[in-house]
Every structure is written in structure tokens, then in C-alpha cells.
Amino acid sequence: MEMEREVTAFNEKTSRFRQSVSARKRGWRRYVWVFWVLLGPGLLAALADNDAGGVISYTATGVQFGIGLFVPLVLCLAFLTFTVQEMSMRLSAVTQEGFSRLARRRYGKFWGYYHISTLAFENLLTLITEFIGMTAGLILLGIPMWLSDLICLMLITSFVIFTGYFTKERIALLVGVLNVVFLVVAGMTHPSLSAIGHAFAAWNVPHELQGGVIWFIIATVGNAIAPWMIFFQGSGTIDKGVSSRELRLGRIDTAFGCIVQVIIAAGIIICGAALFGHIQNVSSLGPSEIINALSHSVGRWAAILFGVGLFDAGFLASITVSLSSSWSISELFGWSKSLNDKVREAPKFYAVYIGSLILAALAILIPNLPLNMISIITQVVGGILMAPLLIFLVLMTSDKKLMGEYRTKLFGRIWGWVMVSLLVGLTVATFWQTLSSL
Numbered sequence: 001m002e003m004e005r006e007v008t009a010f011n012e013k014t015s016r017f018r019q020s021v022s023a024r025k026r027g028w029r030r031y032v033w034v035f036w037v038l039l040g041p042g043l044l045a046a047l048a049d050n051d052a053g054g055v056i057s058y059t060a061t062g063v064q065f066g067i068g069l070f071v072p073l074v075l076c077l078a079f080l081t082f083t084v085q086e087m088s089m090r091l092s093a094v095t096q097e098g099f100s101r102l103a104r105r106r107y108g109k110f111w112g113y114y115h116i117s118t119l120a121f122e123n124l125l126t127l128i129t130e131f132i133g134m135t136a137g138l139i140l141l142g143i144p145m146w147l148s149d150l151i152c153l154m155l156i157t158s159f160v161i162f163t164g165y166f167t168k169e170r171i172a173l174l175v176g177v178l179n180v181v182f183l184v185v186a187g188m189t190h191p192s193l194s195a196i197g198h199a200f201a202a203w204n205v206p207h208e209l210q211g212g213v214i215w216f217i218i219a220t221v222g223n224a225i226a227p228w229m230i231f232f233q234g235s236g237t238i239d240k241g242v243s244s245r246e247l248r249l250g251r252i253d254t255a256f257g258c259i260v261q262v263i264i265a266a267g268i269i270i271c272g273a274a275l276f277g278h279i280q281n282v283s284s285l286g287p288s289e290i291i292n293a294l295s296h297s298v299g300r301w302a303a304i305l306f307g308v309g310l311f312d313a314g315f316l317a318s319i320t321v322s323l324s325s326s327w328s329i330s331e332l333f334g335w336s337k338s339l340n341d342k343v344r345e346a347p348k349f350y351a352v353y354i355g356s357l358i359l360a361a362l363a364i365l366i367p368n369l370p371l372n373m374i375s376i377i378t379q380v381v382g383g384i385l386m387a388p389l390l391i392f393l394v395l396m397t398s399d400k401k402l403m404g405e406y407r408t409k410l411f412g413r414i415w416g417w418v419m420v421s422l423l424v425g426l427t428v429a430t431f432w433q434t435l436s437s438l
Helices: 003-021 028-038 039-047 053-063 071-095 098-106 109-140 143-160 165-190 192-202 213-222 227-240 244-273 287-297 300-333 346-364 371-397 401-406 410-437
Strands: none
Touching: 003 410, 028 244, 028 300, 039 053, 039 071, 039 227, 039 244, 039 300, 053 071, 053 109, 053 143, 053 244, 053 300, 071 098, 071 192, 071 213, 071 300, 071 401, 071 410, 098 287, 098 300, 098 371, 109 143, 109 192, 109 227, 109 287, 109 300, 109 346, 109 371, 109 410, 143 165, 143 244, 143 346, 143 410, 165 213, 165 227, 165 300, 192 227, 192 244, 213 410, 227 371, 287 300, 371 410
């Protein structure tokens, strides 16, 4: 009976999705509406990838090394991100099952619980960094830490009161649009266009490796893909009602998100490059140091806008990261798990969402919390989790029995295993850099 109800609910969501598109007038208005409707899990996952921790990391990269190596590098990473996210979207659209449930069904309970437990732990660490970024701007305005923390928690939690997947998705997308403020701030720094052009023309690794350039390269690649993105986009694809018939639309959504994500990331690096000489200790760089440095070097409005962008980045990522945990855990245990459900209809799903936020909000109130250590642990855990995730993702999307005509073609399988090798190498390099810095 439960399976029949899930199938019926899915068919109803798919029908509403198609009707909402076909009911619009033909012409350019129809195409605009179709584009607006298809935007969703792919764009949200990509925008939220520029989270508070990622913003700080990109800024530190710009402060330390400028734009010569890292702006071209981060733009090239769009291909890597698209490949991973497209596989996740396609797997869920074709099978109508999330990653954790598929892993458990095909490879045993151990791998199902492994993915969920490590995801929940890494997501909690990520959420802590989001709350640190969100509260930073409020604290600078003179609001006490505990009150800033409470305001952020209430704002993110209020997201669940809205009815329906489509409404919640549109709200999250509107929040994500504020990411463009980083491009505005980048323009306010008056970057040299000739220097940016030279960075692409003479793209090379700096001769001097001191200053941790290898670590920053690892961090930049690691920021492009995160474990929660796979779970979020897969489950979001199912909840939205996307099936194998809408794969082309799903790919457009994913590609558009990946392009927007790397452009904004490049803008953040340019913001950091403008602070060269204004921040001395990059290793302990935090939100308040960035905002104060921008205020002195670029101006008060640039600092305010950057603070708004940092809050927005943490806000959106808090929603998406928490939802990735809720969807995955609920699916594994067979709980109701749709954003179309109200709180009383899916209490366990929303309990995971709100509970993870409360834990993160309480954690940042701990005195003398080692923020830098949390960032390192988050990267290491993410690297450990990402390699097995990608292995399973390549295996399942290449399985003809599971995917049928939609399985990954030969070139895609080769490219997938190349990425697995890259991720394994990055994981080893992360461990090496971490141990060397201790």
C-alpha cells in the first residue's frame, strides 16, 4: 500500500508539473515560463555550493594568490561539477529512488547506513560553518551572539511553514539570486581587465609553492563538489516530479547552475584579490576580518553588500544541506519525505531538518570553538565521503539493468573513473597536507 501511495503521489506531481508548463501561452512568454519552471534542484545545489565556508575559502585564496591561477581554475571546474550532478539527477529521474535507498538495496545495509551516517556528520559540520557566516554580519551590527544565532535559526526554520514543493523551491531560488551581490562587490573593487585577461592567457602554477598553494588548489576543487549536493539534487529531482522524459530539462537546470556557480566563485576570488596587503594572517581569516578589510580598502557599501552576500550564502546552504539530510534519512527508513507534505504529515522528515539546524545553532555558542579545526575536519570528512559516493554513482549510472537506455555511455564511464581517481588523489593529498600542518 505504501508503495502504491508513493507511485500515485509521484504521478500526480508529474502531471501538475506538465500541466503548469503546457497551460501557458505559446511564444517567448511560454519559453520564459518553461525556463523558470525547470530551474530547481540543479541550480539550487550549485548556488548553495558557494556557502559561507566556500565564500571565506575563495576570499582567502584571492588574498593569498590573486587571480592568476585560481580564477581560470574555478571556471574550468564547471565541467567537473556538471558531470557529477548530471549523474545524480539522471539516476534519480530514471529510477525514482534516492541515492541512499539505491545503495542499500543494491549493495547491502552497511553501505546504506554508511552513506547516511557520514553524510549526517559532515552536514552538521557544514551547518556550523553556515551559522558562523550568517551570524558574523549581525554581530558586527551590534547584535549579541546568542540573539544573532536565534534570529538565523528562526529564519531558516520558518522555511517549512510554506506549502508545497514548488512554493518552497521558488523561495529558495529567490534567496539564491542574492548571490549576485558578490559580482557587484567584485565590480566595486575595480579589477584590472587586462590582469584578468592575462590570467587566462598565461595560466600557470606559481613557481614558489610556499604559502600552501597545493592546499588552496585542493580546497578549490573540493569546494566545487560536496557530498550533500549528490543527495540533495537526487532527492530534489524526485520531489519535483522530474522523470526520464524530462532529462533534457534537468540537464539544462544543472548546466545553468554550474555556470552561475563558478562565475560567482570567480567574483569572490576577485574580491579577495583586492584585499592583498590589507589582511596579514590568511590562515585565521574569518567573516569579520573580511568585512572590516573591505570597509577600509573598498568602502563601507562594499563591506555591507559582502556581509549581505555572506548571510545569504549561509542561509541558502543551511536550507539545502539540512534538506539533503532529511530526504536521505527519511528515504532510507521509509518515512514520508516530500516538501509537498505539511509538518503534521511528515513529522520525522521535518524533525531531521529542524533538529540538525538546532544542533548547529547550539554548537556555535560553545566557548572557544575551534573554527579553523572544524573547517579542516569538514574538508577531510567531505573528501572521505566523496570518493566512495562517486564510485557508487559511476557504477549505478553505468548499470544497464538499472538505467536501461539511459545508462552512461563509454566515454562518460571513462571520464567518471578519471574523476574517481582525481578525488582519491585529492583525499590522499588532503590528509598529507593536514598532517604536515600539524
